[in-house]
Amino acid sequence: xxxxxxxxxxxxxxxxxxxxxxxxxxxxxxxxxxxxxxxxxxxxxxxxxxxxxxxxxxxxxxxxxxxxxxxxxxxxxxxxxxxxxxxxxxxxxxxxxxxxxxxxxxxxxxxxxxxxxxxxxxxxxxxxxxxxxxxxxxxxxxxxxxxxxxxxxxxxxxxxxxxxxxxxxxxxxxxxxxxxxxxxxxxxxxxxxxxxxxxxxxxxxxxxxxxxxxxxxxxxxxxxxxxxxxxxxxxxxxxxxxxxxxxxxxxxxxxxxxxxxxxxxxxxxxxxxxxxxxxxxxxxxxxxxxxxxxxxxxxxxxxxxxxxxxxxxxxxxxxxxxxx
Numbered sequence: 001x002x003x004x005x006x007x008x009x010x011x012x013x014x015x016x017x018x019x020x021x022x023x024x025x026x027x028x029x030x031x032x033x034x035x036x037x038x039x040x041x042x043x044x045x046x047x048x049x050x051x052x053x054x055x056x057x058x059x060x061x062x063x064x065x066x067x068x069x070x071x072x073x074x075x076x077x078x079x080x081x082x083x084x085x086x087x088x089x090x091x092x093x094x095x096x097x098x099x100x101x102x103x104x105x106x107x108x109x110x111x112x113x114x115x116x117x118x119x120x121x122x123x124x125x126x127x128x129x130x131x132x133x134x135x136x137x138x139x140x141x142x143x144x145x146x147x148x149x150x151x152x153x154x155x156x157x158x159x160x161x162x163x164x165x166x167x168x169x170x171x172x173x174x175x176x177x178x179x180x181x182x183x184x185x186x187x188x189x190x191x192x193x194x195x196x197x198x199x200x201x202x203x204x205x206x207x208x209x210x211x212x213x214x215x216x217x218x219x220x221x222x223x224x225x226x227x228x229x230x231x232x233x234x235x236x237x238x239x240x241x242x243x244x245x246x247x248x249x250x251x252x253x254x255x256x257x258x259x260x261x262x263x264x265x266x267x268x269x270x271x272x273x274x275x276x277x278x279x280x281x282x283x284x285x286x287x288x289x290x291x292x293x294x295x296x297x298x299x300x301x302x303x304x305x306x307x308x309x310x311x312x313x314x315x316x317x318x319x320x321x322x323x324x
Contacts, residue, residue, distance in 0.1 A: 023175075024037070025068070031250060031267075032282065033318055033319065036050065036072055036086075038173065040173065042319060044083060044084070045162065046320045048308040051304045052072045053071050057297070068090045072085065080109075084104075087099070097130065098130050100128055105123040108120045116313065117166055119162075119320075127156050127158075130154075158175045160174070167205060169201075170201050174196075176195055196220060200218040204318070215234050216235070218230070218231040229255070234248065235249075265287070267285075278302070278303035
């Protein structure tokens, strides 16, 4: 606990000296047993360490199509602490960004029995991002265009907390809490409010007949634009022989301040857990009258659970009981 207090004090003392730009976009990865990618307080939260790789692409076979790859790992250290690391590469045409994020979490057991879930968690993350604009193929004559690869690095940070009680789980995260960024297109520094707030609530129903049900909701809002998004999710699990198959469906409803047609996304996910391995496929399609594009996003997620501890905790969701 003393180390945790020192960490928090150090974190807030360094805030005035850092610059930032928004980092990872928020997709439905948390439904593929990858909650840590969204909420730093999930680092080391369960009985297993978790290694996860994701590859996301749009317009398969098209050169320079939007794509994102992430590699994340987190594990418990001792009885109360968790550590995690995320590496990512995000590319969209001439623009790309690469980053690394380190996270620390502290977990407090509130109940008297370790095998019963009643846990409060806090998490902090720091990240560095390198943004690039590749102007080498630009052919329009303009003194602003240097026809080189321009790059700039930024820092950012998230704060997070979580509470688990039996099958109930909840997370709150404030992302991108630092505010200044450099505009690579006109070489100016701008003060940008990039803060985003996320709340996740859900419940894991264990039917005790090899079938489990997990409804959840995630709400997020962007402070600068006032945009709001709500994910309505349902996930089901079925045990078959030595494996567990599962499927999820997410509907994201977007709201804005202009009362125009909101953005809607439909995301089905299917996956299988076998021993300590996980594989899943995700497809995301935008719907509604106004479309940014008519293509879907495809994503493959691969996972491996390591360093699992026993016993499994009674009634805990899969993020608590990571080993099938």
